[in-house]
Amino acid sequence: MKEKIYLASPHMSDEGYEQQYVKEAFDTNWIAPLGPNVTNFEKEICEKISIGHAAALVSGTAAIHMALRACGVGQGDIVLCQSLTFSATANPIIYEKAIPVFIDSDLETWNMSPKHLEEALIKYPNAKAVIVVHLYGLSADMDKIVEICKKYNVTIIEDAAESLGTTYKGRYTGTFGDYGILSFNGNKIITTSGGGMLVSNNQERIEKVRFWSTQARDKARHYQHSELGFNYRMSNIVAGVGRGQLKVLDQRVKKKQYIYNYYKKHLKNISDIEFMPINDWNSPNCWLTSIILKGKVRPLDIIEALEDENIESRPIWKPMHIQPFFEQYDYVGESVGEFLFTYGLCLPSDTKIKDEQLDEIVRIIKGLWDNA
Numbered sequence: 001m002k003e004k005i006y007l008a009s010p011h012m013s014d015e016g017y018e019q020q021y022v023k024e025a026f027d028t029n030w031i032a033p034l035g036p037n038v039t040n041f042e043k044e045i046c047e048k049i050s051i052g053h054a055a056a057l058v059s060g061t062a063a064i065h066m067a068l069r070a071c072g073v074g075q076g077d078i079v080l081c082q083s084l085t086f087s088a089t090a091n092p093i094i095y096e097k098a099i100p101v102f103i104d105s106d107l108e109t110w111n112m113s114p115k116h117l118e119e120a121l122i123k124y125p126n127a128k129a130v131i132v133v134h135l136y137g138l139s140a141d142m143d144k145i146v147e148i149c150k151k152y153n154v155t156i157i158e159d160a161a162e163s164l165g166t167t168y169k170g171r172y173t174g175t176f177g178d179y180g181i182l183s184f185n186g187n188k189i190i191t192t193s194g195g196g197m198l199v200s201n202n203q204e205r206i207e208k209v210r211f212w213s214t215q216a217r218d219k220a221r222h223y224q225h226s227e228l229g230f231n232y233r234m235s236n237i238v239a240g241v242g243r244g245q246l247k248v249l250d251q252r253v254k255k256k257q258y259i260y261n262y263y264k265k266h267l268k269n270i271s272d273i274e275f276m277p278i279n280d281w282n283s284p285n286c287w288l289t290s291i292i293l294k295g296k297v298r299p300l301d302i303i304e305a306l307e308d309e310n311i312e313s314r315p316i317w318k319p320m321h322i323q324p325f326f327e328q329y330d331y332v333g334e335s336v337g338e339f340l341f342t343y344g345l346c347l348p349s350d351t352k353i354k355d356e357q358l359d360e361i362v363r364i365i366k367g368l369w370d371n372a
């Protein structure tokens with residue numbers, strides 16, 4: 001069997017930075033949650049994306065959960081959530097027994113439509129929070145979203161799980177909302193094997209999240225709890241991997257952008273293929289290069305043709321409002337998400353990919369048009 005080409009897989013630094021930090025943790029016996037790698041990883045992320053404070057957690061999902069609690073979201077509260085996303089964006093709303101209302105994307109950004117967001121806020125003026133996502137490393141139109149949320153006085157949580165390294169008008173995604181969340185899951189642009197972070201300029205709330213995520217232990221000699229606790233803190237080992245990976249983030253972004261440009265250049269003659277939208281104000285990390293197909297060849301045709309050669313690709317996220325688990329909840333939009341799901345496709349965007357492999361993928365895709 002030929003060597004598998006992945007959609008996106010973990011890619012440790014050539015220099016072995018990750019292992020150095022992990023070794024330090026072993027040498028000093030900091031094998032616990034907390035420790036210098038955790039503190040420094042938080043600090044280094046804050047410096048990198050220019051934000052005040054960060055709490056390193058076990059996953060991006062945990063970070064969204066903590067963000068909702070930090071906003072005071074509780075039972076029966078309305079949370080407006082981008083529909084076209086991974087389920088981890090929406091699940092924590094249910095953990096808190098709050099009520100999601102799903103908002104459609106637009107074709108200009110593939111992310112939350114400002115127009116439908118405003119419609120939803122008119123319908124639900126008491127909404128507690130908005131969760132906007134930067135899919136595949138493309139950024140949502142944050143100026144518009146922030147303006148609307150200010151007008152209706154609603155808190156913004158930015159799900160930047162897929163967009164670490166992406167900038168919008170020169171500023172990093174994750175820093176526009178009241179809270180931003182990052183993920184270091186295995187398929188993300190940098191990974192700690194599993195992990196996440198909550199970022200914010202609100203120091204008091206970040207400190208509170210650190211407290212909640214280490215079992216909410218009050219300051220007392222005995223075990224004393226006046227609030228509900230969680231065991232969500234990132235470990236010092238995992239944070240060591242993260243510190244090493246952060247050193248190669250810019251390199252990874254460059255390679256992802258190279259992959260996007262490669263596909264774009266070599267597939268430009270196929271007029272049925274439309275690439276994901278990159279707006280002037282957006283410098284995306286190109287986490288996954290995604291396309292929509294407007295002719296006879298369908299996403300499944302490409303997925304199967306690549307699969308035959310041991311190459312991984314996959315459809316665009318299936319919107320939340322048509323997921324069996326979530327379809328009972330309200331939705332504001334005009335089915336742009338369904339359109340992208342039906343006609344869209346994510347191409348292999350692994351940063352370890354070689355030019356020969358990109359060539360092969362391009363050849364297989366072009367072959368489907370030659371045979372049509």
Ligand SMILES: *Cc1c(COP(=O)(O)O)cnc(C)c1O
Pocket residue numbers: 058059060061062085086088089133159161162182183184185194195196
């Ligand atoms: C990966 C991802 C998450 C969840 O992050 P985990 O670290 O896997 O919990 C949340 N939202 C989006 C959009 C993601 O892609």
